Amino acid sequence: MSKPETKCWRNDAYAKVTGKAKFTDDLKFVNALHAAPAYSDFVHARILSIDTSAAEKVSGVIRVLTAKDVPGVNRFGQIIRDYRIFADDKIRYHGDVVAVIVAETREIAISAAQLVKVNAEPLPAVLDPEAAMLPDAPLVHENHGSNIVNTHVVRRGNVDNGFKQADFVIEEMFRTQTIEHAYMETEAAICVTRSTDGVIEVYGSMQHPFSTRRFVAACLGVALSEIEVIGTPMGGGFGGKDDTAAIVCARTALAAKLLGRPVKMVYRRDWSMRESYKRHPYRVAYKMGVTKAGRITAVQCRIVADGGAYCSVTPWVTWRSTVQCCGPYVVENVHCDTFGVYTNNVVAGAMRGFGSPQMNFVIEQVVEMAAVKVGISGIEFRRRNMVRQGSVTITGQKLDGHKVAMEQVLDAVLKEIDYEKKLGWCSHGKTSTTPQGLGVRQPSAAVEREPAFESGGGPPQSKTLSRELEQDELYGMGVAMSYRGVSLGAEGVDFCSAIINAQADGSIFLETGIHENGQGSESAMLLICAEELGVDLNRIRYRRSSTSSIPDSGTTVASRGTIMGGGAVTLAARELKKKIAEAFCEKLHCAADEVRFKDNFIWGKATRMECGDMSPLSSTRHVASFQSADMSTHSKISFAEAMRQMWAMQKFPFALGVFRAPRVSWDEHTGQGDAYFTWVYGCQAVELTVNKRTGKVRLLNAVAAHDVGRAVNPEMVRGQIYGGMAMSAGYALHEEVKAPGGKMTTLNLNTYRLPRSMDLPEMKVIIVENPDPVSPTGAKSIGEPANEILAPAIANAIFNATGVRHFSLPIKLGAMPEATACEEGCK
Known part of the structure; x- marks a missing residue:
């Protein structure tokens, strides 16, 4: 199989880097209208009336929509149906939308939106959850x-x-x-009423097409079959494009249905930040x-x-x-x-x-x-209490169905970053002496910095940046680790589907119920399919799904894309191989379970010599490792010829694979049960300095080790971890949504502080692979585990640098006095 081993492979890379990929705002439809939302200036108020008359009079405005125009239900949600498509009885937060203006141009719609007036009775706002x-x-x-x-x-x-x-x-x-997702592409939708059958086609920047379909169908008061949500490339989500994105699509679809013309609504950044949900x-x-x-x-x-x-x-x-x-x-x-x-x-x-x-x-x-308090190191304390093979969790679940890799990832990080040695260098608030092994440099000295990434091996560890201190800098090292339940767990029933449809010329269509959010899921599915069928990647075309072509396979969230989607692809491939084997075993002079798939051929049983590692009918291998061999004594047929013959036999080379996650259990009254069907394990450590005069934190070096089950596309796994660590650094030190009195002031990326490239450390990733027996591919998850532990590692490192513990995020430091003696827990 033509599988790149050292470079990152993505099926959509060329289209995205050349600008050929079409995101929602790139889609054009003849005679399209444009829409914009209208807000009020209330935080909590009872609506008395909404005056849209001034907006309606603006030249070019076609219609102004409010809650009274919704033919279906105006209140919907995934759990409690309290989300308003349009604010109706009350304004409940500053981001509530009261109306949508539909106009001939985007500029007209935005201008008219300012003219919508809300007459309301202000109510006391409750802004403190306690x-x-x-x-x-x-x-x-x-x-x-x-x-x-x-x-x-x-x-x-x-x-x-x-x-x-x-x-x-x-x-x-x-x-x-509270923090913002800060995806590059804001919420966007374009909806079209299909002339042939009246079905509403929905294109949008969303993470879950099926959830969007439910919102849209509920708003319009139609059956799910009357809505088709079509997969569209998305410019980032990080969990943030479900409810809000679905509601944007619902409002846009309502306009398209009522007006009989295509309607596009693309959010400005300030609308997105004001309205969209946060962490x-x-x-x-x-x-x-x-x-x-x-x-x-x-x-x-x-x-x-x-x-x-x-x-x-x-x-x-x-x-x-x-x-x-x-x-x-x-x-x-x-x-x-x-x-x-x-x-x-x-x-x-x-x-x-x-x-x-x-x-x-x-x-x-x-x-x-x-x-x-105990008088031991944090690492030793962790070792005495961490989960191990056969441990029982706090919910009563025994960890025995997979490799418990907690200590494995911890040891990998400690070794790579030389933790025990460097922990002795920590300043603990004192700069009177230079930590042994660290050089002190003058503030004006240039800082050497190696390239952020080395080809094929991930980012290097900085050689000088983590060894030189400015005169007023305090040095600290910190570590954090976690385990995480994979996929949805007891939050919902978890299953996923995939379709493999081979054509008469040997080309293949692949389709799954997992949505491409920009994370590379399509590429992972293609790699899994090619490996299982023993064919080249260029033979397979990933068909971006719509809600009318594949069963609802749940949300593409909870880091479940690879384990669930990849599992479905594997099972579909095995079902297809079974059909092929049964069709050709007689011609190949072997039993059906002896048929093998390799190098774009279907092989019969070997009669002599070693035949290498071919993909068998019921393969349970997790890593392809093909070796050259003399296949001359095999009966064989090319994959393309086999497909041609199957069509001639009137046998469809088509398979639907469904991966059903093992059932979990949960008692909501006691909080006991097997919460997840498997778990992943991760550890991260960071070196940093804190300037005593300014409080500025400088991240020097970070190391992460994560057990991912099996890395289907290793460089993409590394990319997920780098991205997760970057987001976590922002969570620790920079990011915060500010909304005094309930009115957000961080409405753009010039006021919302994201980490910049120079704020980030050198990063080293260690991929730990312990294939999971429950997962058909052996893969588990990585998107979220990578994002959840650098912040506490930074907090621990800041304590070891300054002697001061911080209990709130983001961590804010100012000028510090020289430390004398500090017990853990001081502020």
Whole structure:
């Protein structure tokens, strides 16, 4: 098989780098109209009337749509149907859309949107989630009865007894901030009423076409079959293009249906940031008991997540936080209470990590604090408490169906970054002496910096940047690790489909229910298909799916694309091989289960010599490693000829593969059960400096090791990890959505601080492969695990540099006095 081994392969790379790829805004339809949203200036108010008359009078405006124009339902959602397509009874946050202006040009629509007036009765805004939980708090949704969206619990053992057994108790309050996804392409949609049958075609920048179809069909009051959502290249999502993107598509589809013309709506950045959901800000009260021997005896925690004005997926996000509230550690006694809460803040929903980044920021600092109390290193404390093969999680799940690689990834990172040695260099707030092994340079000295990436091997470790300090810099090293349940878990039923359709000339169409979000899922599916069928990649054409051509296979979220989609592709390929083998085994002079697939040929049983490693009918191999061999004694037929003959036999070389994830269990009253069908493990470490005079943090070097099951496309795996670490660095040090009084002020990328290239460290990635027995490909996941642990590693490194612990994100430092003596936990 023509599979690149050392370079990153992507089927869409050429189209994207040359500008040939057509994103939503690139699509053009004759006689298309343009739409723009209209907002009010209220944060919480009861709507009395919406005056659209001035907007309607603008030359070029075709129609102004409000809630009264919705023929179906105006309120929808994935869990609770509280999301408003258009604000109807109340304004619940500053991003509520009250109307959509449809006009001949985008400029006219935007101008007219400013003329929509909302007459409303202001209501008290509840912006603090703790205050929102009080009995007398103003209600965001009166019919819900309270501002508590959902609750989750974990009850294991007896925490009172656990704390009695403890010699030390660590207790602290943590806060994390609201952050923006900051995808390059904003929300966009173009909808067309098909003239032949009246079906609404929807093209848009979205992560989940099937979820979008449900929103659109509900809004229009039509059957799902009346809506076809067509896959379109997307410029980033990171979890952020589900609910909001679906609602943008629903409003656009409504305009197209009512007006009988194509309608396009492309969001400006300020609309996107104002309206779209964000990562949940958390408040976590955390208490841990430990013995003098360094064993965790009990954990008690209270998690409050600000869900904003609508439910979105808050119950699912907070469920993962609850399941993983003790991190990758064995704890016999746990009492966790989690609350998702309505407020009048911007909506919070899915974002890369899905409730794990917040909790890992907490847990990985608490274990370091506990280690100081006990008098051992943070690494030793982790080793004494981490999950291992056969360990039982806090929800009662025994980890025995896969390789538990927690210690493996930890050891890989510690070795690569030379952690034990460098930990002794940490400044702990003092600059009076130079750490042994580090050179001090003058502030004016040039900093040598190697290229960020080396061909074929990932980014190098900086040789000078991590060895030289400016005179006022403090040096620190930090580590964090995590485990993560793969895919949806008990959040939903998990299965996925794939179609392989071979043509009479031997070419192949491949289609899956996984959506290409820019992460390279199509490329992974093609590699898996080619390997399993034993054919060249250039023989296979990936057919971008629509909701009318493939069964609903769930959301492309939760890092489930490769394990679920790849599993479906593998099973489809095996089904196709079975059909081919049964059709040709007699001609190949062998039994059907002896037929092999390799090098674009279908082979019969060998009669002499070694025949190499060919793809068998029921292959359970996880890595292709073909070796040359003399096949002269084999009966064989080319793949192309076999397909021609199958068509002549009136046998379709077509297969549908369905991968059904193993069932999981969950008791919502106790928080016990097998929450996920498998897990992944990761560890990251970082070196940094902090300038005592300015508080500026300089990230020097970072190392990550992740068990991904099997790396289908290794360089893309590295890319996922680099990207995850970059996002996590922004989470730790820079990013924060600011909305004083509920009105967002960070409405563009010039006011919302993203990490720049020079803010990022040199990065080294170690891919650990332990093929998962449940996964047909052996692959698991990496997109979210890479994003959830650099922030706590940075927090731990800042403590080791400054002697000051930070319990809120983003970490903000100013000028610091010279440290004297500091116990863990000082602020």
